[in-house]
Amino acid sequence: MNPKQLVGEKATEHIKEGMIVGLGTGSTAYFAIMKIGEMVKNGLNIKGVPTSKATEELALSLNIPLLNISEVKKIDVTIDGADEYDSHKNLIKGGGGALLREKIIASITRFYVIIADKAKGCDILGDFAVPVEITPFAKEITINQLKALGCEPKFREKDGKLFITDNQNYITDCKFKEIKNPKELEAKMNAIPGVVENGLFVGMANLIISEDGEGGILQID
Numbered sequence: 001m002n003p004k005q006l007v008g009e010k011a012t013e014h015i016k017e018g019m020i021v022g023l024g025t026g027s028t029a030y031f032a033i034m035k036i037g038e039m040v041k042n043g044l045n046i047k048g049v050p051t052s053k054a055t056e057e058l059a060l061s062l063n064i065p066l067l068n069i070s071e072v073k074k075i076d077v078t079i080d081g082a083d084e085y086d087s088h089k090n091l092i093k094g095g096g097g098a099l100l101r102e103k104i105i106a107s108i109t110r111f112y113v114i115i116a117d118k119a120k121g122c123d124i125l126g127d128f129a130v131p132v133e134i135t136p137f138a139k140e141i142t143i144n145q146l147k148a149l150g151c152e153p154k155f156r157e158k159d160g161k162l163f164i165t166d167n168q169n170y171i172t173d174c175k176f177k178e179i180k181n182p183k184e185l186e187a188k189m190n191a192i193p194g195v196v197e198n199g200l201f202v203g204m205a206n207l208i209i210s211e212d213g214e215g216g217i218l219q220i221d
């Protein structure tokens, strides 16, 4: 089985009847959502909360009942992907540009499950550039302030234009050498006025599920 499908389907074992479920974004979360669609078709009663417009469309196409975020106080379980993770379950997320909604949903989630290739595991975060969502207003000032934190920031582009998030903002991908203190860096980036949110998810994940390269499951809890 495709490793993304293996970990995606494994994560759905945490979903139980009646739960409110956060639906992640990306090619790994896709397999979890496909499985949830099958579970709903077979009679499971859950309600989903999507972390992006793309995920909302996918969930609707599978007839997964959805809640509007304004109706939700707590989410029982969220299943989402990641771009990098360490052994303390700190993450870099936002490769798909959905980090703001993903982090809001993670922040109200009781049990946050991350599904990711084993290759995304590392000792120290920083190989993957940290995606940072910034306001279009005064973007040059914001990027200079990010640079002052020791990174090489780069505006994300799509089809030759600046990438626009679901919230009508831009993304800058900030490449640091090594992120020795992700908690401190997360706070420093968010203290910049033009930063809406950044892709460091510190102390949020409860469980990381990955594949061992031979069809087996590895878990960090």
Ligand SMILES: O=C(CO)[C@H](O)[C@H](O)COP(=O)(O)O
Pocket (backbone or CB within 6 Å): 024, 025, 026, 027, 028, 029, 080, 081, 082, 083, 092, 093, 094, 095, 096, 097, 098, 099, 102
């Ligand atoms: O954070 C994300 C989107 O904003 C994704 O979860 C992350 O980029 C991983 O995606 P994939 O499973 O396709 O590798």
